[in-house]
Amino acid sequence: MNQFPPEQPPLEAEGRAEMTALAKGGRTNFFGFVLRLIARIPFLYIAANWYGPAELGRFASALVLAEFAAMLATMGEKRGLAQRLTDGEGPESNIVYDGLLLSLIVSAVFAGVLAPHDPIQQFRGHGLQPPVWQEGGSWQFPLGTDAVGRDLLSRLMHGSRFSFYVGLSVITFSLFFGVALGLVAGYCRGWVDEIIMRVSDILWAFPPLLLALIVVAILGPSLNNAMIAVTLAYLPEFIRLTRGQVLVVAGMPYVIASRMAGAGPVRLMLTAILPNCIAPVIVHATLVFSYAVLAAAGLSFLGLAVQPPRPEWGSMLAESREFIFRAWWVVTFPGLAILVMVLSVNFIGDGLRDALDPRLRRS
Numbered sequence: 544m545n546q547f548p549p550e551q552p553p554l555e556a557e558g559r560a561e562m563t564a565l566a567k568g569g570r571t572n573f574f575g576f577v578l579r580l581i582a583r584i585p586f587l588y589i590a591a592n593w594y595g596p597a598e599l600g601r602f603a604s605a606l607v608l609a610e611f612a613a614m615l616a617t618m619g620e621k622r623g624l625a626q627r628l629t630d631g632e633g634p635e636s637n638i639v640y641d642g643l644l645l646s647l648i649v650s651a652v653f654a655g656v657l658a659p660h661d662p663i664q665q666f667r668g669h670g671l672q673p674p675v676w677q678e679g680g681s682w683q684f685p686l687g688t689d690a691v692g693r694d695l696l697s698r699l700m701h702g703s704r705f706s707f708y709v710g711l712s713v714i715t716f717s718l719f720f721g722v723a724l725g726l727v728a729g730y731c732r733g734w735v736d737e738i739i740m741r742v743s744d745i746l747w748a749f750p751p752l753l754l755a756l757i758v759v760a761i762l763g764p765s766l767n768n769a770m771i772a773v774t775l776a777y778l779p780e781f782i783r784l785t786r787g788q789v790l791v792v793a794g795m796p797y798v799i800a801s802r803m804a805g806a807g808p809v810r811l812m813l814t815a816i817l818p819n820c821i822a823p824v825i826v827h828a829t830l831v832f833s834y835a836v837l838a839a840a841g842l843s844f845l846g847l848a849v850q851p852p853r854p855e856w857g858s859m860l861a862e863s864r865e866f867i868f869r870a871w872w873v874v875t876f877p878g879l880a881i882l883v884m885v886l887s888v889n890f891i892g893d894g895l896r897d898a899l900d901p902r903l904r905r906s
Contacts, residue, residue: 644887647880651703658697659685662854666692671870687872689863695872698854699880705843705855706836706884709770713835714828716774721781722817722824728782729789730812740786743779751776755838759847769848773838777831784827788820795819829892833885840881856881 650657660666666684669692673680680687686695728739746754751773758772792798793816801815842848843857851858856877863873 641887641891643883644891647703647884647887648707650700651707654697654700654704658694658700659683660694660697662693662698662701663852664693666694668692671866671873673870674872686876687870689859689873690866690870693852695876698859699856699876702854702856702859702877703880703884705766705849705853706839706881709766709773709839710832710835710888712770713774713777714832717778717781717831718824718828721778722785722821725782725785726789726812726817726820729786730793730808730816736786739782743782746775747779747783749776751834752838752841755842756845756847759842764847764850766849769839769842772842773835776838777834780827780831781824785820785824788823789816792816792819826892826896829888829895833888833892836881836884836888 666688669684669688670690672684672688672692674687675682675685677687684694684696686699688695689698724739724743728736749757754776755769755772758775759768762768762771798811798815801811806815839848840855840857840860843855844861846858846861849855849858851862859877860874863870863877867874
């Protein structure tokens with residue numbers, strides 16, 4: 544009689560089959576996402592001619608966000624991504640934070656329609672008017688006004704545009720350049736890897752906010768320079784993360800089989816390696832989005848990013864810090880807006896991690 548238990552199928556085979564399925568679906572959706580963005584470039588050019596270059600960032604940010612959401616929804620059809628982001632497998636509060644983030648997105652995209660007033664219009668005689676539920680407040684200014692009589696709700700709604708613009712721009716450029724450099728460094732190795740990683744180590748040696756301050760001090764205070772500074776500050780994280788994933792995936796049997804079948808280096812990196820490295824990078828991008836929003840708000844608070852009277856949450860805090868004891872609303876509401884956006888994106892990132900990590904799904 545056989546005394547040994549029957550042999551169990553190894554978990555590696557299950558994980559390999561799951562990773563192969565992820566590669567097939569992820570490769571199609573990722574490149575479809577890139578191609579759809581390229582196809583929208585003519586429409587962005589038309590929008591820039593109609594509405595002016597100042598509005599191009601809003602259209603581009605909304606477009607990237609919509610296409611990214613469509614890609615995640617398509618990837619989630621077979622893997623239950625949408626369900627894992629909202630059902631009981633993740634935190635129950637995810638639904639609340641999803642709704643809060645969605646409301647911020649709607650207010651940013653449609654701020655010109657939904658905002659009750661112009662964000663820089665001053666109403667003389669209404670300075671530091673309290674919110675509607677306090678004595679002296681009115682429905683004309685639901686969240687009150689600042690020191691010069693500007694509507695706080697309108698400024699918050701328009702200020703969300705700058706936060707989304709910086710966050711989406713930072714993760715877009717950091718993802719593109721960071722993933723590309725990390726992919727090349729991890730695959731090519733040798734002197735190419737050494738050059739890329741040593742430059743990354745130099746950038747990594749500076750704290751992100753300090754590096755952003757140095758770059759803005761060199762380039763000058765402006766929103767675009769702040770975006771460049773924050774991108775450089777968080778670029779090494781994507782390079783190192785992608786390189787580490789490439790070093791693991793490059794030795795997988797399906798990558799070796801593709802190389803033996805005659806796949807060239809570029810095709811091998813883009814079709815066999817990259818789709819299996821992109822999931823943790825996307826999860827990390829949600830965290831970098833939060834860091835970018837905080838860094839941009841900090842730079843604006845110091846007067847190095849968005850300049851008054853343009854409404855940005857960090858600059859609103861800087862303008863109102865002297866009224867913190869006299870008019871609590873001018874400080875509280877911009878701070879709450881930053882807090883809600885950062886927490887919402889972080890919880891979305893936790894849900895993405897739980898949905899995209901096969902090990903967590905098996906547990």
